[in-house]
Amino acid sequence: MRRVQIIGSYLSLYVRKVLVVLDLKVIPYEIDPTVPFFGDDRFSRISPVRRIPVLVDDHGLPPDSSIVCQYLKERYPEPRLYPTDLADRARARWLEEYADSRMGEVFFWKLFNQVAIKPAVWGEQTDSRAVEDALKNDVPLVLDYLESIAPLDGFVFGAVSIAGISIASFFRNAEFARFQVDAARRPLTAAYVSILF
Ligand SMILES: N[C@@H](CCC(=O)N[C@@H](CS)C(=O)NCC(=O)O)C(=O)O
Structure with missing residues (x-):
């Protein structure tokens, strides 16, 4: 190939x-x-x-x-990374879009950008208030949503898919920004993220 x-x-x-x-x-x-x-x-x-x-x-x-x-x-159709069921395929694309837009806004722009890109690329100071605000107000809303869609076991839609790949990609950057999901408060999200890694 x-x-x-x-x-x-x-x-x-x-x-x-x-x-x-x-x-x-x-x-x-x-x-x-x-x-x-x-x-x-x-x-x-x-x-x-x-x-x-x-x-x-x-x-x-x-x-x-x-x-x-x-x-x-x-x-390259194989392996399939989008669910076979039409409605699930639409749901998977939605989760990809949710990750790219909302999680991108919060984990990339509000956290990673502040703690990594601003100091390392632009030589600017991290705006600690903006980081605190994101951690207090934005992150919990994202995690609540993920907790509502995370499966009790295994992958959303039963197998690894574009949805899980998109969500997991953001948590890697969140981790670079020293953020981890609190397994006691959001057990489904923490378990889901751990199998995606
Ligand atoms: N919707 C785009 C977003 C891509 C994006 O924002 N990439 C960031 C890097 S993580 C970038 O290139 N940022 C450069 C900039 O904002 O100037 C995608 O899914 O590819």
Whole structure:
């Protein structure tokens, strides 16, 4: 199978989501570690909003992790990472979207960005109040929602799917920001995240 190229860093949760899909489908890849903040004109042309990941293969694709994962699903159908049932497939896509947008907002922008990107990339101070606010107000709402959809046992939809992959990718960054799910308060979410890792 031909090797594909992924423009993006291992540190990005959206890149990680695509890499997990590539690994599960045993598709060889190489990483172009362009950092979006410093990408050149070529990067702006292939990623107009200057975001990673971008998958580069012989088809010249648009960016966006969900679009890339959908493309990989159609080009390399096995193993299936979207449920067979139509309604479950819609639910899985919703959880992917929830992870990408809401969890992205909270775990990436409000936490990881504050504790990692601001100091390491921009040399700016972490806004501790913003971090505290996210931990107090935003994170609990996300975790409550996940607790309501996490299965009693095993995976949502019975097998590893794009939903679990998307959710797990965010918890890795949350962990980099020294955040862990409290298993006593949210046992289903903690168990679900632990099997996804
Ligand atoms: N919806 C996009 C989001 C991608 C995204 O926000 N990537 C971040 C890295 S984790 C990025 O490139 N940030 C650069 C910036 O905001 O300038 C996707 O799913 O690919």
